[in-house]
Amino acid sequence: MSADAEPAPVSAKPPVTLREVAAAAGVSVATASKALNGQGRMTAETRERIREVAQRLGFRPNHLAQSLLRKRSFTVGLLTNDTYGRFSLPLMAGVSDALVDNGVSVFLCNVEDDMRLGQLHVEAMLDKRVDGIIATGKRIDRHLPIDLSNLRIPVVYAFTQPDPGAVGLVSDDAGGARLAVEHFLRLGRRRIAHVTGPAGFAVVHTRAEAYREMLEEHGLPVGEPLLGAWSEAWGHDAVARLFGNGRGREGWPDAVFCGNDQIARGVIDALRERGIRVPDDVGVIGFDNWEIVAEATRPPLTSVDMNLASLGREAGLALLSLVGGQPAAPGIRKLPCRLVVRQSCGRPPGG
Amino acid sequence: MSADAEPAPVSAKPPVTLREVAAAAGVSVATASKALNGQGRMTAETRERIREVAQRLGFRPNHLAQSLLRKRSFTVGLLTNDTYGRFSLPLMAGVSDALVDNGVSVFLCNVEDDMRLGQLHVEAMLDKRVDGIIATGKRIDRHLPIDLSNLRIPVVYAFTQPDPGAVGLVSDDAGGARLAVEHFLRLGRRRIAHVTGPAGFAVVHTRAEAYREMLEEHGLPVGEPLLGAWSEAWGHDAVARLFGNGRGREGWPDAVFCGNDQIARGVIDALRERGIRVPDDVGVIGFDNWEIVAEATRPPLTSVDMNLASLGREAGLALLSLVGGQPAAPGIRKLPCRLVVRQSCGRPPGG
DNA sequence: GCGATCTGGGAAAAGGTTTTCTCAAAAGGG
DNA sequence: CCCTTTTGAGAAAACCTTTTCCCAGATCGC
Structure with missing residues (x-):
């Protein structure tokens, strides 16, 4: 039992x-x-024999050589500045999903908000001859x-x-908002408030x-949307304003449409603390459908999902067809959102 | 103003x-x-002249050709099954950070928990000749x-x-736990409870x-750790058990060390609902330092941070040296955690 | 049986770069 | 002034695969 019986000469022989x-x-x-x-053209036997030998030897073609020749690396770069990946991860999953079947791999680069870093990554990608x-x-x-x-390779x-x-894909935020309001209306809610993020966001x-x-x-009466931060704390504050002593109970909203799930969570918590019941007294809808938040609220939060994975898939496919030489219609394409119904809005009356 | 003035023949001339x-x-x-x-060897003038020409023409060497020759692609693969990226994103950032300066790019592959997908991605990486x-x-x-x-390329x-x-890097969870308990002790807390996740986790x-x-x-008295789920809901339940009517107020803990931030949040919320003040009556510490949660609790949560970005950096460097032919000591290396102090534990008495 | 077509398979170039070898000219030594 | 050494630069091979010819032998039609 010598210590160096098999020092595992990691040196691994070169690929066949x-x-x-x-x-x-x-x-x-x-x-x-x-x-x-x-x-x-060759006899079936020859072909088969070669295939078997390749199989036996474990041959795998060298993509570098192939890429060099074909002038396509079957590689794309994904640039993001979304450090926490809340948006870019589902998107990335969609992209990857659309591309993996075509043998295309994805370089992920987080550029933070640093121009220098971004430049660095883009140049690295270009040098590595990403297809897009x-x-x-x-x-x-x-x-x-x-x-x-001015990149000489397609960008989506x-x-x-x-x-x-350029070609751009975004979520249909207006549609998402309509989805939420529609849902409230269908449930018979009539006094719908809107609590959302800062004015600086389009x-x-x-x-x-x-x-x-x-x-x-x-x-229906339109309340002035309440603009604030994308935070739970703002959700609390907003409830204080909407359900404060200023107006009587009959002036209170019976539904709150929130600009994201964190605000919605703050709203729900604040309502509970005031003894206002969700969904019985007030329905709440969030935005983003960030499951980790939406499922932890009490009750679980109904939320608008931007379908980011689909967005990613579409982006991947669009890039692929661009790389393939298909001209794509430039401009912004909006992809529909969907409403994920949980328990924060209640059931339709008599439903 | 013809519509096709410049149809932008995207066909981009080939790189120089x-x-x-x-x-x-x-x-x-x-x-x-x-x-x-x-x-x-050549005259300085020749060298300089060539450099200038290259600069002027915007020459950038083709990495594919270089890689083919050098048998190094300056590319590594990052495999993960962490769909939400809570752990893998900071880690990825660290990896990327360690590698970008060496001109190494990262293929990110989410393999979910799907063997087939994993196999697919690994083979794609191998074909693309990742260095590790x-x-x-x-x-x-x-x-x-x-x-x-048995991969012929290094794996970390x-x-x-x-x-x-193989070489493995993980967080020092025991050290992290000690950090938390120490912090409580330093603050004079003596009845410290532990609420954590399911027994299935090491x-x-x-x-x-x-x-x-x-x-x-x-x-000090050691309470039996309370095992449950990694959820806020379990945090609520645990508080019901720890602060239930069964024992008198003097039997209540004055500190709760939680297995993750979500549990901690549940605990804090539940305590507030019972009128127990945090941090005055009870201190709370979480684990993971998931900022988005830790900063939204009221009060903001003190939490153990596993330093995943550092872990990623170390992993990147380890892989790099492995790729460079340096033999690395196999085995598991534990990297220290750190405590991020916010406001859920209060100040030291007289502090 | 002879020219035309077909068939199976090989030689070689291409892709862009690096590196080793080679070689001519210049410089140096005696 | 001749021989050796140094200097500056180029030719060619190598990396691995794909693809375009090309060719020798077989087959076919008449």
Whole structure:
């Protein structure tokens, strides 16, 4: 039992090459290549024999060599500045999902909000000859801190502000807001408040506008949307304003549509602390469908899901077709949201 | 103003090659290569001239060609099954941080818990000739559903169960638990309870054991750790048990060490609902330092941080040295945690 | 039986870079 | 002034695969 019985000379012998396969099969590399790729003409036996030898030797073609020749690396870069990955991870999963079947791998680069870092990563990608780039961020109305406009390879923007003339995919926030309000209306709620994030975010206005329109269409009173932070604390404050002593109980909302799940959670907690029951007295809907939050609220939160995985899938497919030479219609495409119903709105009357 | 003034024939001319640089500078490719890499012998003027030409033409060496030759792709794969990225994202950031300066890029692959998908991704990586692989997961005591044991390229395991004989990096959970208990002791807390996750997790026992030892060392009463789920709901339940009517107020704990931040949040909320003040009556410490949760609790939660970014950095560096041919000591290396103090424990008496 | 077609398979170039070897010219030594 | 050493730079191989010819032998039609 010597200590160095097998020091595992990690040095691992080099991978087997096509040349070796050809030699073992007694053919030329050209023939071997064609046999394995189903190209060229040869007897079925020859092809099969070569295939078997390759199999036996564990041959795997060297993608680097292939890429060099084909001028396609079957690799794309995903740029994000969403450090916590709340938005970019589902998106990434979708992208990956769309690409893996095509043998395409994804370089993930977090550029924070650092131009230098972004530049560095983009150059690294370019040097590695990625076939294309997907740019994604944590908010729809901001550019990544990188210029991707003259890149010679296709770029798709997902969940971030696209360059003019580029193809961009974002969620349909207005549609999402309508979904939420509709749900409330269907449940018979009539005094619907809206508590959302800071004015600096475009989505705040998009959603608020949609909310307003929906209510007006139905001839319902439109409360002024309450703008604040994307935080639970703001949810608490907002409840203090909406359900404060200023107005009588009959002036209270019977529904609150929140700009994200954290606000919604704050709202729900604050309501509970005031003895106002959710969903019996007030229904609450959040936005983002961040499961970890939505499922921990009491009761679990109904929320608008932006379908980020689908968005990622679409972005991946769009990039793929762009790489394949298909011209894609530039401009921003909005993908629908969906409502994930949990228990914070109650059942329809008589439902 | 014709619509097709500049249809932007996306066809982008091909990148400039070394051959073109050489031609433009009136030298051979060999000389050009050596000039740009600081190799070979030539007059300073020649070298400078070539450099300038390269600069002017915007030459960037083709990494595919370089990799093919050097047998190093300057690319590594990161495998994870942590869909929400709570653990793998900070880790990834650390890895990336350690590697980017060395020109190494990272393929991120989420293998969920799907063996087939894992196999697929690993083979794709192998085909793309990654220099090494970092395997990471969402819990320390489980293997990824993939066999990486005979891979011919180095593998480093970070925050997941390593193969025997491989190099693995994990957090020092026992140390983290001691940090928490020490903090309580320093603040004069004496009746410290422990509420944690399910028995199926190794860390539950590691931390509970460290907790127990610390208390015994100090001659303090050791409560039986309460095992449950990793959820807020369990935090509520646990409070009901610890602060129920069964025992008198003087039997109540004055500190609760929680197995993660969600449990801690449940505990804090439940205490508040019972009118028990945090931190005045009871101190609470969480685990994971998941900022989004820790900062939203009222009061903000003191929590043990596993330093996952550092772990990632170390993993990246370890892989790098392995790739460079340095033999690394196999086995599991534990990296220290740190305590992030917020406001859920109060100040030291007289502090 | 002879020219035309077909068939199976190979040689070689291409892709972009690095590195080793080679070689001519210049410099140096005696 | 001749021989050796140094210097500057180029030719070519190598990395691995794909693809475009090309060719020798077989088959076919008449």
